[in-house]
Amino acid sequence: MSVLLESRVNGANLYRRGKVRDVYEAGGDKLVIVASDRLSAFDVVLPTPIPDKGKVLTKLSSFWFGKTEKIVPNHVITTDLRRFPKAFRDVRSLNGRAVLVKHCERINIECVARGYISGSAWTEYKALGTVAGETLPAALLESEQLPEPIFTPATKAESGHDQNITRAQLAGLIGTDLARELQRLTLELYRFAHDYAASKGLILADTKFEFGFHDGKLVVIDEVLTPDSSRYWDAEVYRPGAAPASFDKQYVRDFLVQSGWNKEPPAPPLPPEVVRGTSERYRECYRRLVGKALS
Incomplete structure (x- = not known):
């Protein structure tokens, strides 16, 4: 399992840091969206990350975008870091968590x-x-x-x-x-x-x-x-x-x-058993829908 609380990409402009996702400018009308392992509850970001949560969100979204593109187009360009702008390609912490998208209204x-x-x-x-x-x-x-x-x-x-x-x-x-x-x-x-x-x-x-x-x-x-x-x-x-x-x-x-x-902020830290159980539920949802374990 891996954990990412906040992403850092040298040479890229941070467009917005949301409750869960960090969004970077990627040139032209493109953005890079990074799903962290942050978790919010009752509109407050918690201090304790959930391992692999961001990977589940990114990979499961990519799975569903592919399955539903005949119903409606989507904003995805690629999840392959090798096709991202240069600043992002070698940032290993982004692997499995980042998607290059069209900047939409x-x-x-x-x-x-x-x-x-x-x-x-x-x-x-x-x-x-x-x-x-x-x-x-x-x-x-x-x-x-x-x-x-x-x-x-x-x-x-x-x-x-x-x-x-x-x-x-x-x-x-x-x-x-x-x-x-x-x-x-x-x-x-x-x-x-x-x-x-x-x-x-x-x-x-x-x-x-x-x-x-x-x-x-x-x-x-x-x-x-x-x-x-x-x-x-x-x-x-x-x-x-x-x-x-x-x-x-x-x-x-x-x-x-x-x-x-x-x-109200600040939220209390989560105990290990709650973190572990939550991470397991996210990964189990991915496994059952996609048919294989999260990698």
Whole structure:
């Protein structure tokens, strides 16, 4: 296993350091995105990295970008460091973590697809009988599969929580035609990935996508169908009426809640068993979807 908390690339301009990813300018309209092993919870970056997490995010996104490019183009140019600009080629810590992409004009909307009712959607449904303002059938159980997948957009926040909006509000923000196209693509991507995951013994409960424009063409960007952007469950232990364990950072969230932390910086360090268990869940998700161990 390897650990990268922050990347350093001599001779390259750092464009942005986010909660998880470091983004560098790569000349022209290109960027290099590096997935670190940083982990955020409750909108706070934790002091303890999760080994191999960044590799899982990069390699699994690359896997899914390849599988979905017939549905919608993406921003990827290459993950082969030998084809990166010179400053990046010999930085060994980037291997398996970096992707060279087209610099796109991002649409500041989180495009969420939900096939099962869980998480924040379950919280809203219990209180109001709706999700993102849309009325759902009565008497659904927690984690129950919905009659059809639904599209629940949210405005993308630079800091703090994303804000759920209705489809009508989305159309008001970006126009009816683009809103319909984002909904269509989001649900088509979800259905494709849900069926593939099911063939591997996993349930894709929900996921989110980001889109942008490159040369006037709509493309999917950022990451796709990773444990950070998606809720995967083990199909063997799934039962409606409870919250199944997911292949993501829920293990960390549970520890932090039990620790009594007030959800304000700084966050407490994670104990070794939580770090180890979280890393194992990320790598297991990759292994089951891709069919081989992370290398």
